[in-house]
Amino acid sequence: MAMLFNYHTHSEFCDAKVSAATLVEEAYRKGYRYLGFSSHAPLPFPSTWLMSWDELHPYAATIRALQRDWSDRGLKIFLGLEIDYIQGIVKPGDQAYQAINPDFRLGSVHFLQGLSEDEFTVDEPADLFERHMSQAPRGDASIIWKQYYQNMMGLVEAGGFDILCHFDLVKKNNSGGRWFDEESPAYLDAAFSVVDRAAELDIVAEINTGGLARGSTNSPYPSPSILRRMREVGLRLTIGDDAHSPEHLGNYRKAAVEAARAAGYTSFWYLDDVLSWKEIGLDESIK
Ligand SMILES: [Zn+2]
Numbered sequence: 001m002a003m004l005f006n007y008h009t010h011s012e013f014c015d016a017k018v019s020a021a022t023l024v025e026e027a028y029r030k031g032y033r034y035l036g037f038s039s040h041a042p043l044p045f046p047s048t049w050l051m052s053w054d055e056l057h058p059y060a061a062t063i064r065a066l067q068r069d070w071s072d073r074g075l076k077i078f079l080g081l082e083i084d085y086i087q088g089i090v091k092p093g094d095q096a097y098q099a100i101n102p103d104f105r106l107g108s109v110h111f112l113q114g115l116s117e118d119e120f121t122v123d124e125p126a127d128l129f130e131r132h133m134s135q136a137p138r139g140d141a142s143i144i145w146k147q148y149y150q151n152m153m154g155l156v157e158a159g160g161f162d163i164l165c166h167f168d169l170v171k172k173n174n175s176g177g178r179w180f181d182e183e184s185p186a187y188l189d190a191a192f193s194v195v196d197r198a199a200e201l202d203i204v205a206e207i208n209t210g211g212l213a214r215g216s217t218n219s220p221y222p223s224p225s226i227l228r229r230m231r232e233v234g235l236r237l238t239i240g241d242d243a244h245s246p247e248h249l250g251n252y253r254k255a256a257v258e259a260a261r262a263a264g265y266t267s268f269w270y271l272d273d274v275l276s277w278k279e280i281g282l283d284e285s286i287k
Pocket residue numbers: 082108110165166
């Protein structure tokens with residue numbers, strides 16, 4: 001029996017334009033069983049794409065109300081947060097987020113540190129990324145992925161989250177290998193060391209179709225080479241739509257299933273009614 005689940009959903013509380021209620025209706029229409037909201041959590045500093053601290057409680061109240069309203073219609077809604085790891089500044093397990101008692105937490109790395117005067121994120125708009133890269137130490141873009149995977153390792157070691165998000169987001173602005181070679185031994189070594197540690201810690205990672213949905217990548221995160229390594233070391237996967245609009249919900253799951261299958265996976269994992277991980281065959285996780 002097909003069963004749709006996704007715990008990576010943004011709304012007008014952070015960087016999406018759509019209301020949470022509209023997303024719930026779309027998820028219901030598409031036959032979702034589990035829908036998790038994961039607004040970008042407030043951090044110790046403000047940014048345009050993050051929720052503010054003032055919005056934290058209204059966000060929680062909105063999602064909890066939807067959770068109640070839909071509970072008897074076969075759609076289970078969860079309140080979550082996507083929380084950044086920034087070394088020495090913030091991590092998903094920080095006590096501040098307990099204020100809304102979230103059902104689950106996503107762990108992500110977006111920020112790079114010390115490479116620019118202003119905010120520098122790996123998934124920022126291409127023109128901004130290009131400007132930041134032009135200021136980077138001459139000719140060596142490897143600083144980007146080196147620091148990114150260092151932060152990913154820090155995130156994995158710090159723990160305090162339920163799903164490890166968009167594993168190689170650092171490739172978002174690297175289409176065509178413009179800045180660095182995603183298949184070079186050094187790059188893959190850095191990525192694989194995080195994969196191996198995450199598997200040791202029995203973390204669940206996400207196959208994320210957000211880049212596909214928004215046209216910035218032509219395959220899900222992570223890339224085939226990284227997925228194969230994940231499979232080899234037994235890292236468990238879930239699907240993350242990383243939805244920022246209704247049409248992102250579910251429309252790219254086939255690509256996630258195909259990528260997982262190509263890497264040798266036969267199943268995904270989902271969080272059930274009591275937020276415990278359950279296994280499901282690849283084909284059952286799409287419609
Ligand atoms: Zn993210």
